Amino acid sequence: MRIATYLHDGRRYHGVVEGSDVRALPDGTSPVEAAYGVRPVGRAVPLADVHLLAPLEPATIRDFVTFEEHVEGVRRSVDGAGGVPEAWYDAPTFYFTNPYAVIGPYDDVPVPPGSRLLDFELEVAAVIGREGRDLAPEQARDHIVGYTILNDWSARDLQSREMQVRLGPCKGKDTAATLGPYLVTADELEPYRDSDGFLRLGLTASVNGEVVGKDLLSNMSWTFEEMVAYASRGTVVRPGDVLGSGTCGNGGCLAELWGARGEQSPPPLQxxxxxxxxxxxxxxxxxxxxxxxxxxxLSAARRRSRERP
Structure with a gap:
């Protein structure tokens, strides 16, 4: 099943996609609830006649970094360092990003204030359907209701500077995060699962119609189930939480290519x-x-006397 959120005739709906049409769900039904089998009640409306929004409004977005090739390339571009930090191999690290920055699959993206190095990031995100805490990976699969595409837009110049403080990223990742076009239920992607438990999905990134990156989602170093288990360690994951895979390799973002080539080619987004x-x-x-x-x-930090009472 594919769940869409959309505008039609001035109203916002959640609906089920059926071929080239979408049918509205009962009022008050959330996208996550719909993914568990709530049937649509509205008449069929052509997708061409609606404006697609992000398929859900997540309360939290955890963005992981599970592709070794991406870490290696971006580290060289952003930090000027080679290789992959040893600590990366310990666990599927993530940061919390801004749920208020979520935009729809075809919305415009403003350049972040003060940035000259805008970049995209090609990811897949899992959506939590059931609450859980301290989950084992074999339990976590039952807590994933579906998947969607995530573009974690990045201001690389802001990110590079602010992460020198050993905190963040913050404003380097704060302006936009695309989700869409649909919430695809987990059962639809089961045929793509390989013998190691990874989803073998082809990934492609294009800028102005030119392909700049291609990879397989199965090149992740952790499964989504392992990511959910780690996210739930000592805390809870709740319905509607979004967990991004992290950016894929082989051109899943421009910064990786800049790091590999030693120059900003292709150029930053304009x-x-x-x-x-x-x-x-x-x-x-x-x-x-x-x-x-x-x-x-804003003013720079004020150097204070450190006087004590």
Whole structure:
């Protein structure tokens, strides 16, 4: 099943996609509830006549970093260091990103204030359907209701500077995160699962119609079930939580290519550029970059006396 959230005739709906149409769900039904089998009640409306929004509004977004090739390339580009940190191999590390920055699969993306190095990131995200705590990986599969595409837009210049403080990223990742085009229920992707438990989905990234990256989701170093288990360690995961795979390798973002090539080729994204990300079995999202706003000036840190009472 494919669950969509959309605008039609001035109203916002959740619905089930049926071929080239979408049918609204009963009022008050969440996308996660729908994925467990709630049937649509509305008339069929052509997808061409609706405006697709992000398939859900997550309370939290944990973004992992599970592709070794991406870590190696981006570290060289952002930090100027080679190789992969040994600590990366210990566990599927993640950070919490901004759920208020979520945009739809075809919405425009403003350049983050003060940034000159805008980048995309091609990811797949798992969506939690059932609450759980301290889960084992073999339990976690029953807590994943479905999957969607995630584009974790990144201001690389802001990210590079702020992470020198050993905290973050923060404003380098704060302007936009694309989800879409649908929430695809987990059962639809089971035929793609390989013998090691990974989903073998083809991933493609294009800028202005030119392919710049291709990879397989099965090149992740941890399964989504292991990621959910780690996320639930000592805490809870709840319905609607989103867990991103992290950016794939082989051109899943521009910064990885910059690190590998030693130059900004392809160039950073500019207003007018359109980024299209396609994931086998899920679909495509396509966002166009537009001009953003200038940053509101702030003073630099004030050097204080450290006087004590």
């Amino acid at each position: 207003p007018g550029d359109t980024v299209t990300l396609t994931v086998e079995g899920i679909g495509s999202v396509s966002n166009t970059v537009v001009s953003g706003v200038d940053p509101v000036p």
